Amino acid sequence: MVTTRDGPFDAVVVGSGAGGAMAAYVLTRAGAKVLMLEAGRDYDPEEAPMLNLARDAPLRGSGTPDKPFGFYDATVDGGWEMPDEPYSVAEGSAFMWWRSRMLGGRTNHWARNSFRMGPYDFKPFTRDGLGVDWPISYDEMAPWYDRTEKLVGVYGANLGLENHPDSGPGVLQPAPKLRAWELFLKAGGAALDIPVVPARRAILTTKIDERQPCYWASPCGRGCSIGAAFQTTTSLIPWAKATGNLTVLTGAMVYEVMLDSSGKASGVRYIDKASGSHREAKGRVVVLAASTGETARILLNSQPNGRSEGLANSSGQVGRNLMDTVGSNVSAYCPALEGRPVYNEDGAMGLHAYIPFWLYKEQAAGRLDFPRGYHVEIGGGFGEPGVGGYEGFDGYGSGLRQQVRQRYGARIRLTQRGEMIPNEKSFCAIDPDRKDKLGIPVLKFSFAWSDHELKQVTHFQTAMRALMDRLGGELTSEAAAPEKLISVGGEIIHEVGTARMGMKADQSVTDRFNRTWDVDNLYLTDGSIFCSKAHKNPTISILALSMRASDHIATRLKTGEI
Amino acid sequence: MKHTLIRTLPVIDRRATLRWLAGALAVGQLAACGETFGESAWLAPTPITGNGTGRDPNLLEPAAPWPLTLTQAELLATKALVDLILPAEGDAPAASEVGVPAFIDEWVSAPYPTQQEHRALIVPGLAWLDAEAIARGGKRFALLDAAAMKAIANDIAFGGRLKAGLEKPAEFFSRMRALTMGAYYTTPAGWNDIGYPGAKPGTGPYAGPTREAIAHMRALVEGMGLDFVEA
Numbered sequence: 161m162v163t164t165r166d167g168p169f170d171a172v173v174v175g176s177g178a179g180g181a182m183a184a185y186v187l188t189r190a191g192a193k194v195l196m197l198e199a200g201r202d203y204d205p206e207e208a209p210m211l212n213l214a215r216d217a218p219l220r221g222s223g224t225p226d227k228p229f230g231f232y233d234a235t236v237d238g239g240w241e242m243p244d245e246p247y248s249v250a251e252g253s254a255f256m257w258w259r260s261r262m263l264g265g266r267t268n269h270w271a272r273n274s275f276r277m278g279p280y281d282f283k284p285f286t287r288d289g290l291g292v293d294w295p296i297s298y299d300e301m302a303p304w305y306d307r308t309e310k311l312v313g314v315y316g317a318n319l320g321l322e323n324h325p326d327s328g329p330g331v332l333q334p335a336p337k338l339r340a341w342e343l344f345l346k347a348g349g350a351a352l353d354i355p356v357v358p359a360r361r362a363i364l365t366t367k368i369d370e371r372q373p374c375y376w377a378s379p380c381g382r383g384c385s386i387g388a389a390f391q392t393t394t395s396l397i398p399w400a401k402a403t404g405n406l407t408v409l410t411g412a413m414v415y416e417v418m419l420d421s422s423g424k425a426s427g428v429r430y431i432d433k434a435s436g437s438h439r440e441a442k443g444r445v446v447v448l449a450a451s452t453g454e455t456a457r458i459l460l461n462s463q464p465n466g467r468s469e470g471l472a473n474s475s476g477q478v479g480r481n482l483m484d485t486v487g488s489n490v491s492a493y494c495p496a497l498e499g500r501p502v503y504n505e506d507g508a509m510g511l512h513a514y515i516p517f518w519l520y521k522e523q524a525a526g527r528l529d530f531p532r533g534y535h536v537e538i539g540g541g542f543g544e545p546g547v548g549g550y551e552g553f554d555g556y557g558s559g560l561r562q563q564v565r566q567r568y569g570a571r572i573r574l575t576q577r578g579e580m581i582p583n584e585k586s587f588c589a590i591d592p593d594r595k596d597k598l599g600i601p602v603l604k605f606s607f608a609w610s611d612h613e614l615k616q617v618t619h620f621q622t623a624m625r626a627l628m629d630r631l632g633g634e635l636t637s638e639a640a641a642p643e644k645l646i647s648v649g650g651e652i653i654h655e656v657g658t659a660r661m662g663m664k665a666d667q668s669v670t671d672r673f674n675r676t677w678d679v680d681n682l683y684l685t686d687g688s689i690f691c692s693k694a695h696k697n698p699t700i701s702i703l704a705l706s707m708r709a710s711d712h713i714a715t716r717l718k719t720g721e722i
Numbered sequence: 723m724k725h726t727l728i729r730t731l732p733v734i735d736r737r738a739t740l741r742w743l744a745g746a747l748a749v750g751q752l753a754a755c756g757e758t759f760g761e762s763a764w765l766a767p768t769p770i771t772g773n774g775t776g777r778d779p780n781l782l783e784p785a786a787p788w789p790l791t792l793t794q795a796e797l798l799a800t801k802a803l804v805d806l807i808l809p810a811e812g813d814a815p816a817a818s819e820v821g822v823p824a825f826i827d828e829w830v831s832a833p834y835p836t837q838q839e840h841r842a843l844i845v846p847g848l849a850w851l852d853a854e855a856i857a858r859g860g861k862r863f864a865l866l867d868a869a870a871m872k873a874i875a876n877d878i879a880f881g882g883r884l885k886a887g888l889e890k891p892a893e894f895f896s897r898m899r900a901l902t903m904g905a906y907y908t909t910p911a912g913w914n915d916i917g918y919p920g921a922k923p924g925t926g927p928y929a930g931p932t933r934e935a936i937a938h939m940r941a942l943v944e945g946m947g948l949d950f951v952e953a
Contacts, residue, residue, distance in 0.1 A: 201778075209781040213921070215908045218775055218786035220825070224834045226774045231784060237777045337930030338953065340939045347948040365927065375923035382781070496942055501935045506920035507928050544920055545912060547904035556807045556879050556899065561814070561915065564907065568916050632946070 169195040169407070170717055172427055172443035174414045174458070177265030178699050179449030179686035179706045181392030181400070182308075186710035187447075188405035192717050195441055196397075197412040197430055199450070200237060200261030203268065205393050208234060208383030220547035234269040234383035236262035244597035247453075248604035253585075255605035256650040257453055263410055264393035265451070266653070267699070269381045271510055272362040272389050274314045274700035275535065276305050278323035280520065281694035284581075287524070288531045290612070291581045294691040295663045295672035298325065301704060306331050308704040312390045313368055315508070316360030323533075324516045333365045335512065336374075339505045341497060341540040341569065342513040348631040354623065355518050356538070359511035362390035362700065371395065380509050409441075415600045417446055417462040417471055417682060424722075425682040428458075431598050445713055445722050449686040449706065452482075453588060456658035456688060457603050459669075460590045470590075472676035477669050478659050480587045482605070483693035485654040486534065486578030486613045487647030490624040492633030497540075497570035505541035505569070514538060515574075517695060530615040534578030534695045536624065542569040552636070572633060576620040579695040581612050582657055586649065607649035617642035654698050656687035674709035681722040685709050759853040764890055766842035770833045790824075791831040792845075795862070799848045800826050802864040804902045806871050814915045817906050825905035826898070840897055847894030854891070 170192035173180050184194050209232045214221040217231040224231075228239045238260035249255050260266055279298040284291050306328040315333040318326035335358040338346065346356035363380070364373045364387070371387030371394060380389040387394035400406040411433040418440065420426040427442035448455045456479045462471035470478055517533030545568075553563055585608035590601045621642070628635060638645065649655075662668025665677035670689050676682045685706035687698050694701075716722045772788030779785075792800065804817035804826065817823075830841040851874070855863040859870045866874075877885035878892040879899070906912045931939070936952060943950040 207781060209784075211921070211923070212782065212784065213908075217784040219829060219832060219834075219837070220904060220908050222836075224774060224832075224836075226777050226834075227779075231775065231779070232781055234781075239777065242777075334927065336928040340931045340935045343931075343936075343939055343950065343952065344943060347943040347946075347950055350951070351948055374928075375925065376928050377921050377923045496946065500942070501932060501938050502917040502919060503932045503935050504919045504922065504929065506922075542918060542920070545907035545916055545918055547908055548900075550900040550903040551896070553899060553903065554879070554881050556875055557809055558811055560807065560899070560903075561811060564903065564916060568918075630948075 167195070167442055169193045169441070169443040171195070171445045171447055171713065172197065172441050173447045173449065174428060175265065175449035175451065175454070175686060176263050176392060176397060176408070177267050177449065177451065177686070178392065178702045180447070181264070181267070181396035182703050182706035183447045183449060183683075183685050183710040183713070184400040184406055185396040186707055187714055187717070188400040188403040190714035190718065192405060192714060194400070194406050195443060196406060196408045197414050197428065197441060198263050198265075198408065198410045199413045199433075199454075200263065200265070200410060202408075202410045203236060203263040203393055205268075205383055205385040205387075205391070208385045210378040210382060210385055214544070214547060222547055229269070229381060232379070232382045234262075234381060235260045235266075238262070245602075246594065246596060247602050248591040248594055250604055250606040253606045253608065254648045255607040256648050257603075257605065257655070258650070258653045259451070259453075263408065264391050264397065267391040268383045268393060270391075270699055271697070272380055273511060273514075273537065273697040274309070274312075274316075274360045274362045275516075275696035276325050276327070276360075277301070277694045277696050277701050278325050280323045281692065281696065284532070284692045290531055292660070292662065292667070292691050295661055295668075301708070302328075304704040304708045305700070308700065308707050312362050312395070312700070312703060313364040313371070314360055314362050314700070315365045317358040319357055321355070321357070321516055322520045332360075333363075333368075335359070336365060336508050338513050339507060339541055340500060341505070341572065342538065344494075344497065344631065345538055345540075345572065345627070346513065348627055349515065351630055352623075352627055353518070354515055354627055356513050356515055359514040361508065361510060363508050363510075364388045365508075374508050376504070376508065377506055378509065412439075412441075413598055413600070414450065414458055415461055415598075417448070417458060417679075418442075419464045419471075419679070423679065425679050431600075433598070436598075444717065445681045445683065447683045447685055447710075447713070448688075449684070452655045452658050452687040453603055455684055455686055456588055457590070457600075459659065461601055472659070472669055472678045472682060474678050475666050475668060477667065479589050481582040481657040481660050482586045482588055482607065482649075482655060483580045483582055483657040483690070484607075484647075484649050485652040485693060485695065485697070486576060486580050486609070486616055487652045488576045488617045488620060488642070488645040489637055490574045490621060490628065490635065491637040492572050492628040492635050493567070494570050494572055494628075494631055494633040496632050497572075498566050500569060502542055502569070505543070511537055528619065530619055531612055532579035532581060532616065532695070534576050534616055534620055536620070537575040537577060539573035539575065540569070540571060571636070572628065574624045574627070576617065576624075577652065577695050577697065578613065578616045578620065580693050581610065582692070583608065583610050588658060605650070609646055609649070613646060614642040617646050621645065654687075654693065656690035656693050656698055659684050659688040660691045661689045662691065673712040674705065675712075683709055683713055759850050759857075763849060763853075764846045767845040769838060770831060770841065772831070772833050774833050786828055786832070788831055788833055790827045792827040795852070796845065796848045797823055797827065798864040799851050799862065802866075802871065803848075803851065803898055806875055807899050807902045808906050815911050817902050820906060820909040820911050822902055822905045826901055829901060840901070843894050843897055847891065847898070850891055850894065
């Protein structure tokens with residue numbers, strides 16, 4: 161076993177996505193020497209094909225098994241299936257696990273939707289008796305959200321909505337103007353008391369540092385080399401490097417946390433992919449932010465003294481409480497939108513507006529048959545014509561051209577993003593019968609939705625059909641039972657919860673500062689520590705929680721407590 | 723962009739044309755002998771074995787690594803069909819003028835499940851098209867006059883009035899139409915025809931809807947008995 165060069169380090173951070181990069185940023189700025197280990201290859205944001213055109217890509221950029229989100233998607237060596245790094249799914253379950261193997265992880269291609277969790281989201285058990293409360297409140301988190309949003313750069317508006325908190329003064333970037341089709345939805349929504357309001361996304365609309373503001377073109381999923389759309393490879397990682405305190409090792413697949421004789425974490429073991437050799441990296445504190453699935457996998461595969469339950473798992477909660485966002489769709493063709501004046505609707509290449517959950521009062525009063533909320537991400541407009549979506553046409557020649565022009569910009573897509581409540585049937589564990597190409601035991605996922613989620617899908621479908629009906633839209637999506645319309649577990653790529661934080665050591669894996677109850681100098685700063693999966697996209701919360709935890713670690717490092 | 727991948731139809735030299743005509747004649751003789759295009763002719767063609775893009779291709783220099791597989795006869799039928807689907811009109815060029823046949827070739831030659839499924843429909847479909855043209859007009863599809871081409875298309879192109887027994891050819895036509903449109907409307911000519919004004923980086927705040935677009939939307943929304951709120 162070889163010990164990594166350049167040590168010893170104050171902190172070993174596993175992962176370079178939202179949770180890991182924020183930890184590295186906060187710790188290096190506090191003066192700590194940090195080693196960041198990333199399983200994938202190094203990635204330069206200049207690789208992003210920002211202005212390449214679909215027509216220049218193989219198959220006009222269509223998704224393939226090699227590049228499931230399209231040729232130009234930023235994801236490197238990843239996707240739903242990775243031949244060298246399989247995972248298992250239990251019989252009777254369905255689960256999809258999106259991974260990437262690159263510096264910056266999934267932050268290089270995410271949608272940048274950034275909705276804060278609110279007071280109800282941190283205390284869901286108190287509100288409806290389901291799931292568990294977080295050991296922290298929204299009021300405690302609010303300043304961390306403010307700091308995170310200010311650092312990241314989030315556009316949006318303060319609207320004073322119930323459980324959709326405002327940001328502090330001067331925190332948000334100006335939101336881009338709503339487009340005509342969004343104003344159309346807003347008018348229809350107003351008639352049904354469904355709010356259509358400015359969305360929040362981690363995209364700069366004004367210049368705040370060396371990053372450039374959005375130039376209103378280029379799909380964000382390709383990666384954003386100008387730094388407008390937030391990703392750790394244009395921000396936190398280079399900023400951490402600039403302190404001189406960060407060492408980054410790529411191609412380093414961590415599989416185990418090492419303990420010293422006193423039971424403290426002494427570092428991690430990893431496989432250097434290029435050479436295949438097993439190595440050790442040591443530090444005073446270990447921070448796992450390898451992603452919800454991989455962090456649970458590392459803990460479960462770390463078996464000090466042959467303890468088969470894994471590390472930091474005296475509660476038995478590691479791998480349990482796996483949650484994803486509830487997804488379903490309604491789409492419609494709106495004849496009223498035919499022939500409207502064409503102008504550039506690319507905008508920020510994503511949400512300018514959305515529908516926040518608007519029925520908290522009805523829910524609290526017991527007038528709804530589902531306990532947790534959802535928001536609706538809306539799509540439409542004069543987008544760049546893609547290679548797909550031409551199935552519904554008829555005939556040929558001049559009439560066909562006419563149909564295309566008539567329908568352009570008249571389609572609306574409404575996408576549900578809802579809260580899932582943790583359940584006994586949804587978890588991951590080590591598959592005792594299977595190892596990946598590197599010889600590391602793989603995860604096996606079990607997953608099931610409950611009636612709570614299915615009823616929420618039905619509500620969304622009914623509400624959105626009513627909205628489309630009021631606007632004269634003709635539904636183009638299927639009307640079916642919610643079991644058929646709901647997304648597959650993991651498909652929304654918001655998986656969280658496999659090592660939740662909590663008030664008590666026997667019911668949770670970490671304390672309120674992301675520190676594992678069992679190992680005093682082992683911290684988890686990715687989505688694994690989530691106690692609930694609010695309908696809000698998790699990345700901005702992962703960033704804020706990691707910032708808070710890392711500040712705590714930095715203090716303890718400085719005082720010599722660890 | 724350092725280069726583009728739009729491939730044009732290979733230039734057909736005189737010898738190749740003669741070979742193709744000899745082939746066309748042979749097909750004609752087959753038809754004359756009473757051969758018909760039966761169910762078995764829709765069997766899947768030879769599968770593709772080329773390499774895909776891999777999971778970490780150079781995104782700035784895109785390239786499709788797999789070899790193209792359509793025969794000259796298939797490409798000529800493709801060209802004729804895509805130009806029937808989207809012929810030149812006004813300023814808008816025909817589909818074959820903007821590389822659509824080469825795109826179809828790239829598509830059906832790609833080593834991926836979706837494209838292979840389409841290949842299993844399109845390659846036999848192109849053969850059907852020629853066989854049908856020969857049966858009806860004594861010539862391959864590409865050699866028919868416009869009226870004769872339309873006569874065939876009219877039996878398979880309209881969902882509401884498909885000719886009985888031609889379900890499979892209709893499925894083929896729908897797929898070719900969808901691919902032709904997808905290829906066409908991603909080109910500059912397609913953007914121009916549809917009016918897509920985007921993919922233009924700008925500075926300052928997003929301009930938002932034009933005054934005309936706002937006025938139109940206000941009238942539209944108020945005409946539906948709804949309140950219009952701008953912002």
